[in-house]
Structures are given as structure tokens and as C-alpha cells.
Amino acid sequence: MSLPIVDFRSDTVTQPTPAMRAAMADASVGDDGYGEDPTVTALEERFANLVGKEAAIFVPSGTMANQIALRCLTSPGDLVLAGARQHIVRYELGASAANGSVQFHVLDDARGRLEPEEIATVRAGAIHHLPEATALFMENTHMASGGRASTPDELAGVMSAAAGLRIHLDGARLFNAHVATGRTPAELAGMAETVMACLSKGLCCPVGSLLAGPADVMGRGRLHRKRLGGAMRQAGILAAAGLVALDEMVDRLADDHRRAALLREAASDRWPNQAEEIALQHTNMVVLVEPDHEALIDHLASFGVLGDTLAPGVVRLVTHHDVDDAAAERAAAALRCAP
Numbered sequence: 001m002s003l004p005i006v007d008f009r010s011d012t013v014t015q016p017t018p019a020m021r022a023a024m025a026d027a028s029v030g031d032d033g034y035g036e037d038p039t040v041t042a043l044e045e046r047f048a049n050l051v052g053k054e055a056a057i058f059v060p061s062g063t064m065a066n067q068i069a070l071r072c073l074t075s076p077g078d079l080v081l082a083g084a085r086q087h088i089v090r091y092e093l094g095a096s097a098a099n100g101s102v103q104f105h106v107l108d109d110a111r112g113r114l115e116p117e118e119i120a121t122v123r124a125g126a127i128h129h130l131p132e133a134t135a136l137f138m139e140n141t142h143m144a145s146g147g148r149a150s151t152p153d154e155l156a157g158v159m160s161a162a163a164g165l166r167i168h169l170d171g172a173r174l175f176n177a178h179v180a181t182g183r184t185p186a187e188l189a190g191m192a193e194t195v196m197a198c199l200s201k202g203l204c205c206p207v208g209s210l211l212a213g214p215a216d217v218m219g220r221g222r223l224h225r226k227r228l229g230g231a232m233r234q235a236g237i238l239a240a241a242g243l244v245a246l247d248e249m250v251d252r253l254a255d256d257h258r259r260a261a262l263l264r265e266a267a268s269d270r271w272p273n274q275a276e277e278i279a280l281q282h283t284n285m286v287v288l289v290e291p292d293h294e295a296l297i298d299h300l301a302s303f304g305v306l307g308d309t310l311a312p313g314v315v316r317l318v319t320h321h322d323v324d325d326a327a328a329e330r331a332a333a334a335l336r337c338a339p
Helices: 018-026 038-051 062-073 095-100 116-128 156-161 174-181 185-189 215-227 236-248 253-270 272-279 293-302 325-336
Strands: 055-059 079-083 103-107 133-139 166-170 194-198 209-213 285-289 308-311 314-318
Touching: 018 236, 038 055, 038 185, 038 194, 038 209, 038 236, 055 062, 055 215, 055 236, 062 095, 062 133, 062 166, 062 194, 062 209, 062 215, 103 116, 116 133, 116 156, 174 185, 174 194, 174 253, 209 215, 253 272, 253 285, 253 314, 253 325, 272 285, 293 308, 293 314, 293 325
Parallel strands: 079 103, 079 133, 133 166, 166 194
Antiparallel strands: 055 209, 194 209, 285 314, 308 314
16 A cells, blocks of 8 residues: 655645645735725734734735835846845845846855845945945845855844845744744844835745835835736735734744754765755755766655755755654654755
8 A cells, every 4th residue: 555645845835734724714804905905904914013023915926926026126237246046046036136136146045044144245345346236135044055044143244244235134934943942033033224024934824924114115015916927915814814823823834854864864974975955854845966866866755755956966855734743753754854
């Protein structure tokens, strides 16, 4: 008899909870295109308060939130600093070139951190006829390095080097960073002019992300949301799930982190040469290098475990609400005996 499948490809595969489904069924709605959906308004206000910003907008996806921020904070031709492996650089299918007509100067983020010295060096090039940077985009947690979380204290040097730049925080998993570091979402987002977070990953919502920032910037953001096709109508049905997520699903992310630790321990046993790097991955995922990634993915599948890749030779497993202790233990066992 075949094993039941457990899906570790991403935390985006989570199903909405019964409480979310009930809230969606009972949601008060209006036309959000006219700003008349009370549930959307409540969700936007709640998120803005959580991250310490004046206003927020509800959008269909994290990619759209990042793209709206890019349009709000930059002009065509601007130089934007960002980590080489950030989502907006690598995983949005060139959207920034199509939507913002910007150029990226990518920074070394091999360990999920940006180096102040590198930022300062790039900015110093402006007096030598090189492009002048206008914005810095950051990511916390940093997905490609295994969900590494940064605290404001760790980013102090980056903020000093970036003084004068407009800063956006891609906080797709901001609440994972909050749980992992013990710092509030407002503290984690304090250095950024705009910040986004996804509701449809570890928080289990079926759809949606939020972008927050100054009220005037969010006003322009609503214009760009419409231009990008993201204005919704009776979206309170979706926003209702977001309110449940913020009330009920944040603290439980600690369970995902605990289960991911089982996978990291197993991966470190199997790939001891990567143990130091894996030990830095302290939220809900494990990312490891395996040149024959296809063989590893097939091996995991033989245990009923679905994994995914981030790049050739880079494998990722992600824990989430729909992965229980037994599933995590099965995945850990599969990693330990990987070929």
C-alpha cells in the first residue's frame, strides 16, 4: 500500500482552516473598488497597525505587492540595490523590468544578509559616472538561504549604509521572522518605508498579501494596483480569512519552526559538510545543495514526501500548518537515508 503524500514543496499549499471558511461565508462585503468593503478595510487597518505604518492595501499576491512598491518608490531607469537571490530579483519572472523599467545592482546575500561595506561601495560609484542608487529592497525572512530571519539590531549597519535610499521590505514571511526573533512586526519593519507580507503561506489564507507604508505612498499604490489588474470587488470574502490568520495563525508558526528543525538535523547528519550553513536556517524550511537534485526529489517521493527545487542543485523543504509531527518525522527519515 502506498504511503499518503505529504507536501513539503511550499507553505503556499496550505488549506484554509475551518475558522477561515466560516468567516469567509459570513463576511460583510462591499465594492472595494469604491473603498466600500468593510472587511477589506478592517484587514488593511489591522495590518498597518501591526507593522507600524499609516496605511495598507490588500492585493492578490506577494509579487504584486513587491511590484507596486517598486513602482511607488522608483522611477524608470533607477538603480535598485537588492540581494542576488531575493524573490524580486529571481522569482518574479523579470516583472521588475516589465513593470518598473529599473535596473538592479545585486548584492551578495549568500547567508541571507546584505553587507554594509558593499552597499557603501556601490553608492560611492555615483561620483565616478556610475549609476546612482535610489532604493534598497530587502527580504526577511530570506527564503533562498533557508528562511533566515534578521533582527533590526543585525541590520543597523545596513541601515546606516543605506541612509537616504528608499527602502522596501519584502516580508513575505515576516511573521515567521517575528516568531523566530521575538521582535514585533513593527520593529522588524521599522527601517523600511514600505513592507509587504503574505497571508497565503504559513498563515493558511487561500489568497492575498498586504502592502503597508505612508498614506500618500499607499494612495499611489492603489492606482498601481488597478493598473496591474489587482483591484478587487467584494474581496471581503478573502479578507475575512486574513483577519482570522492574524488572530489565530501567527503564534502557531513556532510549530512549523520546530518541525523544520527535525528536517535540518537529519539533513546535517546526511550532508555534514553543509551542517554549518543548515544550522543558520531557523524558521520553517531547509535548503540544501545536492548536485543530483532529481535523484533526491525522486528518493523523497518514494517516501511519499514532496520536495521542490530553488535552482539547479538546490533542494528546499518547507513545513507548514498541514504538515504534522508524523509527516516531519517521515521526511527526516527520508533525508537521513538519501543516496
